[in-house]
Amino acid sequence: MSRTIQVGLIGFGLSGRYFHAPFLTVNPHFKLAKVVERHRNEAEAFDSSIQTVRSHKDLLADPAIDLIIVGSPNDTHFPYAKAALEAGKHVLIEKPFANTLEQARDLLELAKQKGLVAIPYQNRRYDADFLTIQQVLRENQLGDVVEYECRYDRYRPDILDSWKEKDPEGGGNLFNLGPHLIDQAIALFGLPQAVSGDVRIIRKGGILDDYFDVKLFYADKRVILKSSMLAVDNSLRYIIHGTKGSFIKHGLDIQEETQRKNILPNTPDWGAEPESQYGTLTTTNGRFTFPSQPGNYHHFYDNLYRAIVGEIPQEVTPEQALAVMRIIELAGESSRTKAVLEF
Template identity: 50%
Template sequence: MSTIIQVGIVGFGLSGRYFHAPFLSINPRFHLKKIASSRPDAVHEFDSSIEWVATADELFADPSIDLVFICTPNETHVDYARRALEHKKHVVVEKPFATSEREANQLLELAQQQGCIATAYQNRRWDSDFLTIKRLLNAGALGTLVEYEGRYDRYSPVNVNARTWKEQPGVGRGNLYNLGPHILDQALHLFGAPDSVQAAIRIIRPNSLINDYFDIKLGYADKVVRLESSLLVYHNALRYSLHGTEGSFIKSGLDVQEERLRLNQLPGEASWGTEPQDRWGTLYRNGQSEQLESEQGNYTPFYDNLYEAIVNKAEPAITPNDIRQLARVIDLALESSQTQQVMPF
């Protein structure tokens, strides 16, 4: 393999088109060579120099491809990733990495046998708000953290005329698999494996065919951790609420990178990921409140680390253990919601 990694993408919807292709196209250490998609016009519109193929098998059969991004419907992730690994390709799998802990383990074991990297795309670790929270916690700004609440809400009423796969029932479908991996991964990244998992997973939107709300409590001996998401929140007023022995931090709004990517802006300019002041969080301590400028969000470090992991054998930012823990939490959340019991981790 040359020092420039040859990349293929399977699927060119929101993830492939707006998240991966822009970052890959401006990074000189990657060459986005080939895309397998049912939308050739979208591929050519993005970059006419990229080769289009109709099927994933055509892409996997190309011996020059070193790395494949799997950006297809959730229930297909494991099968496509397995076939890519069987062709000795490194793989990045969109969330969810797998639809069960068992499948995640099988895929990771195959990657190890093939001598390949298999990792998950957890871009929200590089959101401006989460980077700001990490900075505050590392500095001890809140004292000892005792309560952490993370929300990821959207206003997405059911459109009965739409045919999007995300609104159809099936394995790996629903909000727990859609937005859940983002905020669950963030909490596990901060606090490690929990002692227990307790969850309520529901349908709250009229005419919804999928679960669209969840409330998950991760049990830790020294803190309360709660993660919640709804697809029927019109005003996204609360993102994070952290309370410690010496202060609190409250944060609203979402990272700006997705908005800018959807506007066909390419990452790279100096202002990329800079959050407007009306989204900055507020730190409360010592009887005072202070609006804190958010850290600059940027998903580029994910790709930089990926290059180092493939070429120089560095540890992937999202490790096999991270992937297993998240898959296990989702499995336990589903079981907890069904049995109305607290599940030991």
């Protein structure tokens, strides 16, 4: 039988307001019941049926809440998620899943013991570009992949007054954008044999890393994952070379931009990219424009619901969540030691 999952959301910043709340609102399997905001009432302004509470403990004490979404700063992910699991709640955790591999293991072991779902929010698996790449590979358009490069660049020359740029407990670009790129690579190619990393500060006055170049070594391919905060031209996203062809893709998925316009994700043609963002497929037969699959974060929440009610396993597996954390740690260690490290 269908049931409605009662949700408590910790934090109503960018993640809560523009990623979680809109999709929960239009999904009949979920009800966003309570939101933790320390001083504001922006969730109630978004939806008057939402109740504002001032502490995560208020959520944990509510027996009606089934799922806790941790959308607060990175240093709180582990303690809030652990407390939620101990209270018998499923947890969805914004990336990074935790600040260390050891913390991630602790959370997943606790979830397993209690029969609960603990999952990182890897929405970028459902971006238009990544769904399109999966189609390209599924159709064997490129042959055997020999090199895969993914970039997530921005141009942000000034240091923001934000924990993401100043708090060493989970701040920095590798923790911010790295989980997306690493998770996508693991979803496509599985676990690597070795990892190297170049993690640096490139902006004047920078406190935490704002550039990374992470390489994953496989027996038959190299995976290159890069991000810079000083890329004026930051449209390039993917370059993939195979034995039969190449695929190049520019432009960021439009779902976040659309949600910032206060458009709920139940509109026609949701996530459909403009033709100007379509990728280019080049083979020995010529060069072609390859239409994008529509981006669709609905798939993440649909899978989450079915995992919670026990119908199917969670698509972002515990093993993959651990692999992302291990690669982040190895990339940092590799950058410090200038060595290629076994996975």
